[in-house]
Amino acid sequence: MRVLVLCGVFLWAFGGAQERPIQWLQRAQQAESSLAVAGVRITEIRLGRSTQRIEERFWRQGMRAERIEILAPPARRGEVLIFRGERWVALHPERKEASELPPMPLQVVQLLQKAVELLRSGVLLSDPPTEATLLGRDCVVLRLRLASPYPPRSHPDEKRPLFPASVSLWIDKETGLVLKSDLVMRPNTPALYTEITRLELNPRLTPDLFTLPAGVVVRPLSGEYKTVEEAQRTVPFPIRTPSYLPQGTTLERVLVRRRPHEDIPIVILHYQASGTRFSVFQSQRKGNAKFPPHDRRPGRLNAYFWYDGDYRFGIVGGLPQSEIERIAKSMSR
Secondary structure, eight states, rough: OOOHHHHHHHHHHHHHHHHHHHHHHHHHHHHHHHHEEEEEEEEEEETTTEEEEEEEEEEEETTEEEHHHHESGGTTOEEEEEEEEEEEEEEEGGTTEEEEEOOOSSSSHHHHHHHHHHHHHSSEEHHHOOEEEETTTEEEEEEEESSSSSOOOTTTTTTOOOSSSSEEEEEETTOEEEEEEEEETTTTTTTTEEEEEEESSSSOOGGGGGGGTTTOOEESSSEEESHHHHHHTTTTTTOOOOOOOOOTOEEEEEEOOOOOTTTTOEEEEEEEEEEEEEEEEEOOOSSSOOOOOOOTTTTTTTEEEEEEETTEEEEESOOOHHHHHHHHHHHHO
């Protein structure tokens, strides 16, 4: 009987130790999803000896809305990011426009939710929680790591979980907020470190913080259009078109693509001509751009890249090289 009692006590204690990290993760998930907070935080992206440091002021209404104003580095000071209606936009007040941004992977709430799921399934392991003080507040420190750097698949088509190889979280005991985090995706890949350096609980957040000013035009992250005129409404620079095209050429569509953290999009004109297709790429950049050499081995598409002032161009397709270069020449000003 005594042995059974001791075993029961051991299992209870062991089970409690295993459950406690999950309970802290769940509490943090609830706090990050619902609490109104404001403050200042730093984010560092580290790769080897290189570190990119960003300081930002933020206001957040749980998962509903967030506003970020970049304080440093100086080159990015004044940038404003707003999240509302399940999308992020970068606001450019001086131009009275905003650019839609791609979804940000593994936001804190999603990270916490995934951690709970993987911890329960045994894919994720947790060290015993420790304690620390941050901003004068008592914190629980959780250190999580994947049981295997590349968890085995149950079948060949199964996707491995999108989760860092290791995660350290400093969770405020009183509120459940994550005050600091340190994420390492994989060896020899960038590590992401975030720390709140100033915290304001339950601030007064006015709706205008998360609302775009009147008259601001939101340029979509990407789009597909039937005509150049339609696409032009979403592009901040004049779209150039060739004055020469082979006989019988028709414009199939116009694509506008924005790369993450870049304001200026890439415009792609897709043409069809004489049983083949070709595409004209263009974007606007400051300074001269150099394009990589094109592989012209037999059977490969022909291509031509050049720049004209602050424009960068490229043409790729199945046309003869001489025709591609003739089209390119017709686009120069």
